[in-house]
Amino acid sequence: MLDQSYYDKVDEIIKHYGRKASSLIPIMQDIQGEYRYLPGELLTYVAKEIGIREAKAYSVATFYENFSFEPKGKYVIKVCDGTACHVRKSAPILEAIFKELGLSPKKHTTDDMMFTVETVSCLGACGLAPTMTVNDEVHPVMTPEKALALINALKGEGA
Known part of the structure; x- marks a missing residue:
């Protein structure tokens, strides 16, 4: 209730x-x-x-895919897996984020409600691939290392 x-x-x-x-x-x-x-x-x-x-x-x-009945974390991370991002290695970025946050394709939100991780088909920033967003802020030309550094910075903000 x-x-x-x-x-x-x-x-x-x-x-x-x-x-x-x-x-x-x-x-x-x-x-x-x-x-x-x-x-x-x-x-x-x-x-x-x-x-x-x-x-x-x-x-x-x-x-509409945009609507969610599940509570989302403070930071909603969307990792693009569209063609441009996929061929430029978005999968290892997603794997690194899942590992760091203890998430999986079946569990999208951390227990502390700090992070939600989703994959999307396209973020409309193909020239900046591989791309991810955090609360709709675009982060271009990502690598697993850059993604983990960003997550650690967000963890620091959330503390």
Whole structure:
């Protein structure tokens, strides 16, 4: 059960966009922006508040890859594995990050909620390959060593 403050924040977001079905996606984006994921309880609440069926809200949320029902860490790391990044050795970068953080393709977020690691098909920075982002900040021409140095710097910030 979520704290009342979550619902109060969602009420503010709904008020901003209006109580209409066409507001669903921007409302979900703002909720995820606020909490780094989309709590199911809030999606159910939003559906009721804007007058759509809960199933419709869930079908929209599951259609778009951007929405996540799982809590994400403070730092969301996206490692590109698109063609340009893959041929320039993005796989060893991902392996080094997984090893450093004790993660795997099945476990994406550290227990302390500090890091979430995801692979993506393209970050749109092919000329800078291999590329990764941390909270949407692009880090170009990465190597496993540079990635680990960045993670260690972030660990220092988070302490």
